[in-house]
Amino acid sequence: MVRVRFAPSPTGPLHIGGVRTALYNYFFAKKQGGKLILRIEDTDQTRFVEGAEKYIQESLKWSGIHFDEGPNIGGEFGPYRQSERKELYRQYADQLIEDGYAYYAFDTAEELKALREKEEAEGHKFQYDSKHRKDLNNSLTLSKEEVEKKIAAGENFTIRLLVPEDEEIVFTDIIRGEVKVHSSNMDDKIIFKSDGMPTYHLANIVDDHLMEITHVIRGEEWLPSAPLHILLYRYLGWDAPEFAHLPLLLKPDGKGKLSKRDGDRLGFPVFPMEWTDPQTNEISSGYKESGYFPEAFINMLAFLGWNPGDEREIMSMDEMTEAFSLDRVSKSGARFDADKAKWFNHEYLQKYPMEKLVSAFKELLKKENIEEVCDDYIEKVIKAIKDRADFVEDFIPHGLYFFKRPESYDEVAVKKHWRENSVTNIGLIAEEFEKCEEWKADILENIVKEQIEKHEMPGGKIFNGIRILLVGASSGPHLFDILEILGKEESLIRLKEGIANIGQE
RNA sequence: CGCCCGUUCGUCUAGUUGGCCUAGGACGCAAGGUUUUCAUCCUUGAAAUCAGGGGUUCGAAUCCCCUACGGGUGACCA
Incomplete structure (x- = not known):
């Protein structure tokens, strides 16, 4: 049984790249008759944003992406919020230490920062790795007694993974094929923080294993840390799931991945639904509020990096699920195109159920102080004008004169x-x-x-x-x-x- | 800078087992048509020497190597 997960971090609104990742996970799970799990990755308490988790859940729901397990849904593998699984992680970090695959490190964040700056000023790069760990303050350099003393004294510590000095880490990505990274290029990543929480890396591996995840389908930005994850699975004695790293969604102009700022700058939404920042009250527009049908939004998004291999473009969720396959996902990043997004909505508008269009148009007319018009008349008007509209909202500029x-x-x-x-x-x-x-x-x-x-x-x-x-x-x-x-x-x-x-x- | 990933029309892409590719579709763009408008519809068109260079081969967008460019990543963030 295939089990996949979508694991967002509730640090703000979910942007459309995230929705697409969730969507591909959904397609993959449904196609295989498997399960889709929602897991909230909130191990960073400092980045908690009020309302973000709720926003994520509502956006996914509006998009038509339904989960089989997750917070507020339940399931046999819960809890599905990492903050609620806090107690679970430490034992695995301890096990890694016992087995000699991890160690305590007592260097403070400030010390490391200073060290990093000093090295960089001299033109070197600093990495907490096999070259440097023997000069630092950790359980590899300290005696057992000293370590125990420090811990007993309540001194802050982190737990780092002991990355092998000279080894080629190889894994197969479903989309990219074989990926190799030499361990000398990796650092001894912190897997357990001094605040008692695991980092993403540890929590992710532990949860994927415990939740019996078979395929990890996530964004390409995770590709560089995949070798670390491979190591973690190996040291914990677990089989790793299969990996598929999705191409990024790029800015419509210029360079780089699509970001929050691009939407407002270029005049199109970057988020599925409108979001108000609880700190600044800044409002970011959403597809929903801009008049997009969820079906059109999802169809548009799915085609940014995937296609069914024939010439169909307008496809329902079910049709796309049926046609979906990870080896039809492209390797390169896709640039978002606002015009094409509109076109998708235009196509959906033409086929949308008439009674829904009538009631939506009625709402808009009410705002223009036009009421008590019979549905028959509204329907005739819609039939006459809808082919030149992209959104229901366009009915007003295109058809107000029928009422006034x-x-x-x-x-x-x-x-x-x-x-x-x-x-x-x-x-x-x-x-x-x-x-x-x-x-x-x-x-x-x-x-x-x-x-x-x-x-x-x-x-x-x-x-x-x-x-x-x-x-x-x-x-x-x-x-x-x-x-x-x-x-x-x-x-x-x-x-x-x-x-x-x-x-x- | 290190490491990793990528590179077919302006954009999304087809092309995945090398020959049917003088590279197909869609969005956008342009022109014409619908002997009335138009932001619709129809038709036509422009648009990629397949990043560049070397190989392998009878034959390469498709396989190999190098270069260039682009992107990602390099936190006690995810």
């Missing part, structure tokens, strides 16, 4: 299309409209065309003139569809009022 007579007429359009004889010509057409018994688009079209021919009117100016009177601008769907939807009475009022208004100018 124009209060002014676009100057540029009037100048371009309104002629002195427009008053007479459109007046004639309006008279013919009065006689019309069956108010249908094609019939109205015939009436207009007959009149144009009969009186040798300039066609383009007539069409556009009528459009301006009805809409207030020279845009919108087919003219005769507008007339039909508006209905005879309203159309005639707009024509007459409009002729009076513009004609006087």
Whole structure:
């Protein structure tokens, strides 16, 4: 049975790169009939952010990524918050010390910082590794008695992994193939902090093992520490899971991975939902609030680094799950494209259930103080305008005139299309409209065309003139569809009022 | 700077067992059409000498090596 996990740290809002990682884990688990676990990695108390965990859970839920186990869900392998598993980790660190794979280190953070700065000033780099550990303050250099004394005296200590001096660490990444790192390039990472908490590295390995995780699918930024994790599994005597390191999501412009700042700078959301920073009250926009459908958002995100291998692009969660495979994930980072994101939403909007669109549009109209419009009418309007909308919110700029007579007429359009004889010509057409018994688009079209021919009117100016009177601008769907939807009475009022208004100018 | 990972149209990518690739699709862009608008729709087009250079081979985007460039990482953070 395949078991995978998504393990975010609640240090702020989850950004879309994280959502994508969760998504691929979800696809992988569902495809294999396995389980998806949510684990909160909150071993750093200093970076705790109020509301972040709740935000993460809600965002994932909105995105349609559902977990089989996790905090607030439960499961046999809980608790699923590392802060609640605190007591578990120490024994494994102790076991590593006993087996000679780890050691106590008494150097303070300040001492190490000073050392690092001094070495760097001289042009060297400092690493707590096989070269330096014998000169530092730890249980490898101190006598057993001294170590015991220090610990008994309550002196702060950390536990570091004893990395072998000369060994090639090799592992296979599902996406990248064989990855090799020489141990001489690795440092003796702290696995247990002086505050009594494990570091990510230890907690991660212990939990993945205890929770019987079979595949670790995470971002590429973890690739450099994977050899360390391999070592940890080996020293603890456990089988390592398989690894897959996902390519990063890059900034739309320039260089580097997508970051929090990019969204506001370039005008698109970097987060699934809106987030208010509890410290600064700074607001970061979200896909949800920007009008994206979760289905479109997820579809767009999935295609940043993966594709089904055929030419499908619009795919449901189920279709993508069915088609998903880790060996179809690309190796290189994907640059986020805001235009394509909009396109995805546009495609979903076209197929969205009409009754949902109607109620969403109704909400928007309410804000414009337009109420008590029947659903039938709203539906007709949506059908006429939705193909040119990317978001439900676009219905307002594209369709408000169906509910509200124009209060002014676009100057540029009037100048371009309104002629002195427009008053007479459109007046004639309006008279013919009065006689019309069956108010249908094609019939109205015939009436207009007959009149144009009969009186040798300039066609383009007539069409556009009528459009301006009805809409207030020279845009919108087919003219005769507008007339039909508006209905005879309203159309005639707009024509007459409009002729009076513009004609006087 | 060290180590690791990567490099096909502006962007996302197809191409994964070398020949069907004079490199395909999508977004975006441009032009034309829908003898009326338009932010829709349709058609067409421009757009990658497959980072560069060496090999291997009858044949390489696909295999190997080098270089360049890009990215990640280098905390008692995850």
